[in-house]
């Protein structure tokens with residue numbers, strides 16, 4: 218078996234300390250360096266990276282793999298200055314479950330008209346609103362990957378009528394599956410609440426625009442469509458989302474991600490009545506839990522096993 222390789226943590230804007238502490242606890246036999254400490258570049262086999270500084274990964278002659286610290290890899294794939302070694306993304310129940318919590322919370326906030334009840338409470342008003350059952354509401358998961366499938370499954374178990382859209386054909390129990398450009402229109406036409414959980418790629422950038430919003434169902438039990446975006450800010454054309462909320466083409470939205478982040482202080486989205494803003498907090502990367510999965514993969518690789526959850530750089534995710 219090969220020597221345990223050393224680790225470099227290059228976590229860009231994220232605090233590296235909890236990642237380094239977790240890795241040192243898990244693997245006391247490995248040297249763990251935190252960028253810009255590159256005292257022994259030849260010893261580094263693994264980089265744990267999140268928006269790494271330009272120079273961080275350039276001169277590592279024995280680098281075997283880059284582990285992204287987040288599920289979304291757009292910040293790594295679009296870089297031209299990274300070494301050509303396998304890039305591994307996060308797939309971990311901890312993150313998947315956190316995202317499902319956020320998605321289910323947002324769907325229920327709109328479905329159960331919680332923002333209206335908040336306003337009624339502020340006015341000390343006791344008034345029960347009409348409430349369709351979940352089975353009368355069609356949720357559409359835009360992206361049926363690890364996150365979309367799991368959250369969609371929980372929504373289906375709550376009784377919602379769930380469909381999903383992906384790039385390639387899928388069969389998922391309890392979810393009506395659509396795929397490819399030709400599947401988008403029929404998918405949107407049966408969607409009251411759209412949940413975007415796509416990666417940001419050249420193909421998906423700006424997909425949440427006026428045209429897509431215009432394709433959503435308008436005959437649903439909620440009285441109009443709702444947009445929920447937990448994927449990436451670059452998926453949405455913010456001006457189109459604002460215009461749709463103003464015109465009634467959307468009756469509500471929950472947005473966790475923006476481009477750029479943080480959302481500009483002057484954005485009209487902050488003050489819109491049925492818009493819920495969270496600060497890219499839908500599914501945070503927990504250093505303690507995610508480091509365990511990353512370290513397991515290092516051990517597997519050193520035992521001659523293949524890496525899992527590899528990013529296809531050409532595909533962009």
Ligand SMILES: NC(=O)c1ccc[n+]([C@@H]2O[C@H](COP(=O)([O-])OP(=O)(O)OC[C@H]3O[C@@H](n4cnc5c(N)ncnc54)[C@H](OP(=O)(O)O)[C@@H]3O)[C@@H](O)[C@H]2O)c1
Pocket residue numbers: 287288289290312316359360361362363364365382383384385386397414415416417418420421447448449473474497498499500501534
């Ligand atoms: N807000 C947060 O806190 C947070 C946290 C974690 C992740 N995220 C975001 O969530 C995204 C999804 O994560 P994941 O783990 O579910 O990713 P994943 O497993 O890679 O799934 C991505 C899904 O999107 C589909 N897709 C990609 N490009 C497409 C296209 N051009 N047309 C149609 N479908 C397309 C894929 O189709 P196929 O199944 O056919 O490949 C797949 O179903 C991440 O990329 C990240 O940006 C956000």
